[in-house]
Amino acid sequence: MPLSLATVNVNGIRAAVRRGMPAWLEQRRPDVLALQEVRADDATLVGLLEESLGGGWHLAHLEPTDAGSKGRAGVAVATRLPVGAARTTVDERFDGTGRWVELDVETPASPSGVLTVVSVYVHSGEAGTPKQDDKMAFLDVVSARMTALAAAAASGGPQAVVCGDLNIAHTALDIRNAKGNRGKAGFLPEEQAHLDGWAAQGWVDVARHLAGPVDGPYSWWSWRGQAFDKDTGWRIDAQWATPGLAERASTCEVDRAATYAERFSDHAPVVAVYSG
Secondary structure, three states: OOOOEEEEEEEOHHHHHHOHHHHHHHHHOOOOOEEOOOOOOOHHHHHHHHHHHOOOOEEEEOOOOOOOOOOOOOOEEEEOOEEEEEEEOOOOOHHOOEEEEEEEEOOOOOOOOEEEEEEOOOOOOOOHHHHHHHHHHHHHHHHHHHHHHHHHHOOOOEEEEEEEEEEOOOHHHHEHHHHHHHHOHHHHOHHHHEEEEEEEOEEEHHHHHHHOOOOOOOOEEOOOOOOOOOOOOOOOEEEOHHHHOOOOEEEEEEOOOOOOOHHHOOOOEEEEOOOO
């Protein structure tokens, strides 16, 4: 059985529901759903899923508790497939920020029969400020955890996929206005170096791997102006998979809304299908 895995920064689940997210869920019906910027409690999130797709959901959800993160972060992985362990700590320094959660999902899409699905929400940052220091510190611990996940997959353990809003455009292909954004957070060499390191370990940016060296496809556009209509976007939402999973990816698409009015978030879902 193929596995459909979707990731999306909802920019607040309640707002996304008001803007039409349930219709997208009913159309796509993903087997596994990774969410960022949930900004809600477990009951609200499960209620949305049950109203759209029925019951039986397993949920790994980390709500932020830090004063600077509460009400604006939160990550989750939801599925109706059988599950194993859930983990919410990538490093104790970031436990209250609501930016990392892992869930082990049982699926034939992973050679071991178990797939570790991660939902991550990387800080947006701001070059030359403490916000950027926080972002770089978080990327350090994320990269360390990804090293461990890659090693486990290479030794016959669960394959893994890291899904989410990375707030980094990896190359000029991933941002429409590369020249105008040089030196700004999200397009800094020190941020991109982390993604280079993931690739060096064997992690595969699934959408880029399948699309090839083309512009985009972008996954985020500002609400302001005509960014969406002119496709002046960034490709910052991704699925990075370990090799044993990546080789089973048949598609990885950005579900860009047909019109500005039909968007339910400033981010578009990224949906991949992995063969079983």
